[in-house]
Amino acid sequence: xxxxxxxxxxxxxxxxxxxxxxxxxxxxxxxxxxxxxxxxxxxxxxxxxxxxxxxxxxxxxxxxxxxxxxxxxxxxxxxxxxxxxxxxxxxxxxxxx
Amino acid sequence: xxxxxxxxxxxxxxxxxxxxxxxxxxxxxxxxxxxxxxxxxxxxxxxxxxxxxxxxxxxxxxxxxxxxxxxxxxxxxxxxxxxxxxxxxxxxxxxxxxxxxxxxxxxxxxxxxxxxxxxxxxxxxxxxxxxxxxxxxxxxxxxxxxxxxxxxxxxxxxxxxxxxxxxxxxxxxxxxx
Numbered sequence: 001x002x003x004x005x006x007x008x009x010x011x012x013x014x015x016x017x018x019x020x021x022x023x024x025x026x027x028x029x030x031x032x033x034x035x036x037x038x039x040x041x042x043x044x045x046x047x048x049x050x051x052x053x054x055x056x057x058x059x060x061x062x063x064x065x066x067x068x069x070x071x072x073x074x075x076x077x078x079x080x081x082x083x084x085x086x087x088x089x090x091x092x093x094x095x096x097x
Numbered sequence: 098x099x100x101x102x103x104x105x106x107x108x109x110x111x112x113x114x115x116x117x118x119x120x121x122x123x124x125x126x127x128x129x130x131x132x133x134x135x136x137x138x139x140x141x142x143x144x145x146x147x148x149x150x151x152x153x154x155x156x157x158x159x160x161x162x163x164x165x166x167x168x169x170x171x172x173x174x175x176x177x178x179x180x181x182x183x184x185x186x187x188x189x190x191x192x193x194x195x196x197x198x199x200x201x202x203x204x205x206x207x208x209x210x211x212x213x214x215x216x217x218x219x220x221x222x223x224x225x226x227x228x229x230x231x232x233x234x235x236x237x238x239x240x241x242x243x244x245x246x247x248x249x250x251x252x253x254x255x256x257x258x259x260x261x262x263x264x265x266x267x268x269x270x271x272x273x274x
Contacts, residue, residue: 007164008149008234012219014233059236061149061163081164 004079007061019054021045022066022082023091035044054082106259110273114262115202115254118170119179122194125165129190140186149232151245161232168243170202170257201262203269206252217272220244222253239267 001013021044026036045051047072055065064082069075112143137145138199146161153159155181158167169196171179188191220233220247231249234243242265243256 011235015219059241060234063164
C-alpha cells in the first residue's frame, strides 16, 4: 500500500504510522462529555468500506493526515492534511453557531 | 567525524562529510507564515519553499523540511554568528533551533543515482523524477534522513541525526559494496 502524502508525494506504507478512526474528539466542556468520551474511546465503528482514518507521516514530513481508505480493498480515495480538515471543521462549526 | 565518509569512493560515487556549516531549523509560528515570508524575502531575496524544494539565496541553502518548517544551511564565516543573525531576523515569527551539532550532512556525488542510491531507499532518484533542488524526507535502513539534490544538480546532500552518522556511513559503504 502506498499513501500519497499531500506534502511529500506518494510514499511507501513503512513511512507511516496508523492511529485509527478520524472521528472528531468530543468537546470536554459539553454537558454529556462523559458519555461522549466513552463512546469515542470504546464504541468504535468497524466499518466495511470507505473510512476516514488518521495516519502520521512519521518517517517523512511529520504531518498528520486524514486518509479515506476502503477497509475491504485498501483502496485510498482521498488524502488530506489533518490540519486542513480540522480548520475546515472549525469553520463549519463557527458558521453553525 | 570527518573520517566517516572519506574512504567511500567508488567509480560511480564519492561521499564526504560537510563541515564548517551552521544549520538552523526554523518553524513558522501559528498565523505568522505570511509575515515570515515577507521577512525571508527581504533577508534572502526568495520565498520560503512551500513544497519539498531547496533554494539557494545569499549564501544560504533553504531546505523545506515539512509544512511550515525549513533548515537553513550556511557556511561558517569568521566573526559572524549565523544563528544569532537568523534569530534576530525572524524574531517573533518563527521558532529557531541551532541543529548544527545534532545533524551530520554527507555530500554524495554520484554518476548513476537511480542505480546506486535506490538500492535501499524508497525514493525514485531517476534524473527525471528527483530534479535539481528537490527534497525528500525519508529513511534508509530505518535511519531518518533529509535528502536534497543541489540546485545545480551536481550532488546530493543527506542530513541525518549525528548519533546515527556512523550507521549511515556503514549503510553507504555496504550499499556500495
